[in-house]
Amino acid sequence: KPRVSLDLAGIAESLKSGAIKSVYVLTGAGASTGAGIPDFRSPGGMYDSLRPELITATKAERKRMRRDPINVVMKDMFFQNQFPYLEVRRPFILGTQQQQWKATLSHWFMRFLEEEALLKRVFTQNIDGLDYQTGISKELVTNVHGSLARVSCEGCGEEMPFDDFCAKVRTNVKDIYKTDPSAPAESSNINCPRCNRPLVKPNTVLFGSSLPTEFFEQTADLEQADLLIVAGTSLVVSPANAVVQMVPRDCVRLIVNKETVGQDLGIQYGKGATRDVWAGEISCDEAFLELIKLLGWQDKVRKIRHL
Ligand code: OAD
Helix, strand or coil: CCCCCCCHHHHHHHHHHCCCCCEEEEECHHHCHHHCCCCCCCCCCCCCCCCHHHCCCCHHHHHHHHHCHHHHHEHHHHHHCCHHHHHHHHHHHHHHHCCCCCCCHHHHHHHHHHHCCCEEEEEECCCCCHHHHHCCCHHHEEECCEEEEEEEECCCCCEECHHHHHHHHHHHCCCCCCCCCCCCCCCCCCCCCCCCCCCEEEEECCECECCCHHHHHHHHHHHHCCEEEEECCCCCCCCHHHHHHHCCCCCEEEEECCCCCCHHHCCCCHHHCCCEEECCCCCHHHHHHHHHHHHCCHHHHHHHHCC
């Protein structure tokens, strides 16, 4: 494969010349913070701002969440007590229903890649569904950690319409962040209409559950990648983070993240880098805007501004 100059300009040049034809993308919560959705691990993110003392839980459960906030999205915790997940996720679930958040330039960049027949697939760890707002082909998006769009019983699989579920979240689940004056003071169960257990939730993957089978099927294509863009993810959660190791050895990896990540997975920064490029300490939207300029795709941005 032709060598690519290891900077944003070099990547843009190779995309224009056809030296890079197959682009794959792995996104994480940092791709949506520009839309106003907090990520997980940054200061002010979901884990950092978690307040176990406000959650409907036993002392032991609170201790567990204090020890590691990830327990909020653990499968065994959810089977034991649904409120940590439902109460913490309440604003996110209801905000999604109200389409409170809009796709960012980072999401649009994926769509632009598709328009240019360069995009092979987006693996997104995000459950917010913002990718779809750009009209990107659904077949090109893998929801690695599931999505909020569908709701089902974690026990028996029975589905519940999203709007029915949201109505129950609004009236049954207390707002621990106290942003909604109409929220109930106490949380009560949302039971499955089939098995009657209180295990109804959006189809997002809990820690301790397996990933959707599509993930394992669709990562097989990664061996064709010329360029992997890794955007807004700390790369600490497996097996999603293994995507960076599934591309060929000569595949260029562009890290779009305001901090360096993935060194333990073999991503190289600075002089030693042989195929990895870091966009630098800038936001995802800034980095993709920079690429858009280098690619001469400003017209595409003008078009979406009219939407
Ligand atoms: P994290 O919160 O772990 O990481 C987000 C990364 O994006 C961090 O490295 C931030 O520095 C960076 N970041 C944040 N905002 C940014 C911006 N505007 N521009 C550039 N970089 C930015 O989120 P994920 O990696 O997505 O899983 O987390 C992975 C998984 O852990 C999630 O899917 C979720 C979570 O627990 C489950 O719940 C199963």
